[in-house]
Amino acid sequence: MELIDKIRISHSAITDFNNCPRLYYFKSIYRNPKTGNRIQIVNPYLSLGLAVHETIDELIDIAPSKRVNKKLSKRFEKIWQNYSGKIGGFTSKKQEEIFKKRGHLMIKKIEGSAILSKRSLKKEKDFPKIELSDDMNLIGNFDWIELMKDGSLHIIDFKTGKSKEKNDSLQLPIYQVLAEKNYNRKVKKLSYWYLEKDTKLTTKKIISTNKCLDIINKKANEIKNSIESRSFGCSSKYRKCFYCKNYETILSGKAEYLDTKNERDLYYLANSKDLLDKIYEESFLNNKEKEIVCMKMNNITMDETRETLNISKIEIKKSVESIKIKLKENLEQKELKIFIEELLKKENKFDA
Secondary structure, eight states: OOOOSSEEEOHHHHHHHHHOHHHHIIIIIOOOTTTOOEEEEOOHHHHHHHHHHHHHHHHHTSOHHHHTTOOOHHHHHHHHGGGOGGGGTOSSHHHHHHHHHHHHHHHHHHTTOGGGGSOBOOOOSSOOEEEEETTEEEEOOOSEEEEOTTSOEEEEEEEOSSSOOOTTOOHHHHHHHHHHHHHOOOEEEEEEEETTTOSSOEEEOOOOHHHHHHHHHHHHHHHHHHHHTTOOOOOSTTSOOTTTHHHHHHHTTOSEEEEEETTEEEEEOOOHHHHHHHHHHSSSSOHHHHHHHHHHHTTOOHHHHHHHHTOOHHHHHHHHHHHHHHHHHHSOHHHHHHHHHHHHTSSSOSOO
16 A cells, blocks of 8 residues: 555544545545546535535635625536536436536525625635644645634634534534634634525534644544554445445446546446436436336336236337337446346346
């Protein structure tokens, strides 16, 4: 394994390590031996977050008096094109439209909000950082830092996911430490804005900077010890957990390489649920054929299917043959393989 010289500790790195040390290895340390780049699996949730955050970033360096009237929908549409289709991890057009609509609604909440009328610090070109030790840096990326009337800071993090941060999350404490050390100002307020559900901020309790640093250093040293001992095993008894199994598919050659951006090799991996949604939602199968596929995936026998749909054995045989042809014509090879693998899990054969 190729290890790194200076360990970069961040909220995402700590979260990855807590979820699965092997996931942390894939996302923070592993490099593609062919390119020397990091690897990343694209997915709709990541693309939604990136598009919304990039849209908001435009506002940071604009004077409050001007940005309160700034319309962001067109900018969001333009940015979204960078994540449209497979490069954004979308399996179908309908799935993409659902996520884009969510993004538009989030942007509408930002437009004209009270936050925009208040002074804020400009965005740094490089991530703010502090040295935890000779071989470890703490880094972070602020979404928004409001400059309060007394000169203190209010850190706001915009959330585009549906779930809320855990109470013991280190994200805001890390931002608190970085802000106070880099800007030499007191942080008096820490907030999340859950754009999916809330119209107001969720404010978190401030703890002392020294206490924050103690907690952060403890987690950082756990990561450092794992790196030094080259110990990145998955704790799952199956050796592949929910968090790391998708990255294992890249090494096994099952994921599809898409592009390289910002020194990261991007890969697409269709999952069975999204793939079935694509089959049901798109129009290459007719309604009767979709019902047959749906019944098969629910392990209903062909005799029951014929009886339910009130069609003859010859008709269903023709439909099955038509389904096979259409799937081959409209699914990519890797998608077809996933569908077949899902099909083989069922007890009843896919024939008449």
